[in-house]
Amino acid sequence: MPKVEINIDGVNVLVEEGTSILEAAKMVNVRIPTLCYHPDQAVKGSCRVCVVEVENQRNLVAACCTPVSKGMKIKTRSKKVREARRTILNLILADHNQECLACVRNGNCELQNLCMELNIRDTKLEKINKSLPIDNSNPSIVRDESKCIKCGRCITACHEVQGVGAIYNINRGSEMKISTPLNRKLSEVACVYCGQCINVCPVGAIYEKNDIDKVWDALEDGRKHVVVQIAPAIRVSLGEEFEQDPGSIVTGNIVAFLKRIGFNKVFDTNFTADLTIIEEGHELLHRLNNGGKLPMFTSCSPGWVRYIEYFYPELLDNVSSCKSPQQMFGALAKSYYAEKEGLDPKDVVVVSIMPCTAKKAEAVRKEMNDSGYQDVDIVLTTRELGRMIKESRIQINELEEENFDDPLGISTGAAAIFGATGGVMEAALRTVYEVVTKETLENIDFKDLRGLAGSKEATVNVGDLEVNVAVANGLENARKILDLVKEGKANYHFIEIMCCPGGCIGGGGQPIPGTNEVKEKRIEAIYNVDTLSELRKSHENPVVNILYEEFLKEPLGEKSHKLLHTHYHSRS
């Protein structure tokens, strides 16, 4: 691209032709305010907050969607620009429910920040904001239309990233709003509860259902034995809620906090991630050796499971029957662990900390009660854990790090990487290779399967077997693979699918913002956790081996089938 010289606020700068004014301004250290713009989405140009003045042009232009041209003279902070931006914000505020003090996004709201930064001191316009019913019809996601500023980011996430299409803009002009089809409740439409809409919402119009008080209540109930598990992705992202850099590893601080507020045991979902590898690895081998349905899909991601149940039910037999690590944990906590500790499972409360909103819905699936009780009782997102820590007033950054409890707190590096796209596949290959060949796998890093690319593939020689694997993250990427499988054009044996872009580290319950830039740092941290682990293969987890000796007996055995495997049903 040829370069052109332009002038921004009196400073000359050479930029590539076609660069937006927004990007060009960054080169002269000016950050033009934005609202509908999101770095990982196509430019929309709908909110107009980024307007600037261009010499010899009658109207202000939106910086996000106006490319620079030779000799352009741009003013980003003239009186005309400042007044226009204030008017635009005032118009948005006139139709925004300004209960900021009680809003879930108070302190982390892009509209609030803009009002502060652009010196909004009075909101003179008549309020036309209607108090609308809040949709909290489902276990995962709450929608509050009175806060919506109609930027359309959630629609992009739902349609273009996830290919689900549970919400869209209806009506036009001032009547336009973001809605489910036919104004139905979210629980009545094909929504997978992935929460990607939440992650891109600039305000508090969409958020997870709040389950924090249920956890406090359980902890204060003297009759209950309350245990907690934390998912692999939490330890590399929670720090962001406490001013730490993305990618900070805060495992020991989280464990210390959870012990301090009174959990009887602090366990690790990574333990059952290792267990998942043993069960799922053997399931794959069983399918390969007995003419079972192939390719086999992973089943850890509940948003993905809901997706296939809604949109590709004809392929449900290809989904591994393994429960997700969260659910395996719940079933074991109320059977094996309760038995070992002499506890009545009815008194055991299982809390999960997950990067995910769909996990809340997974926990209440009817079939998830193989221990005789609901396997997982309460699910909190990473953000909710952050709020709980703040409410407790405990300074988590200052706590001395502590270790997970035995026995369900022991895990390997293979389990840690479940949190990043490609991780489950990599962990499975490390184990399947050694189980089949009885040889040590020397190079255990499957780097082709790592990273933010939407889909990845590899062929791995496992003894005499050539295993073709694929990995997809984000449901629109999954759909492309599903179509190939449906048409018989795919020759894969094993496919990992994660609902959220980047895998669980990009989950719908993660700290906001979770842009690709942030996700890359979280992924890097996940692989650091792996590299720093003493054991890096699931089948080397000593406690998993004890669990089989003492309780489960063998992979895919009778007890495993009862407690650790499940079934799916069509929702189409």
Next chain:
Amino acid sequence: MIGKDKLIETLINVQKNSKGHYISEDKLEEISKELGVSLSKVHGVASFYSMLSTKERGEYVVQICNSGPCYIQGANNIATIFEEELGIKMGEVTEDKKFSLEFTSCIGACDIAPAVKINNEVYGGLNKEKIRELVEMLRKEGN
């Protein structure tokens, strides 16, 4: 199979063939399945264009233009007269399902503002007298 890009044509055709000049919820769902377009998008598009309706309308759909020129020429007044003549409010359908009232965006009849579009006919230069005659005529025509 009809392609995803035929959404608007399909919506228009379905409406054309419906007695109440609208696209019912059942039809929206059917179109979503047939075209492989999410129901939210089908509903979104159907609700965006004022020529399309997802609510049942009358045999005669009276669309009063309220874009700039017609608005200045008293579109709101025209609306009130229609409301009185038909005994319904804007957005409603008469009990005998003969007439429904709604606003529309510009119908390209600015030269004869204030104007209305009733089914495929455009009537302009409206006043109370003309509206009365028009309604009378349509009532007879329908019988």
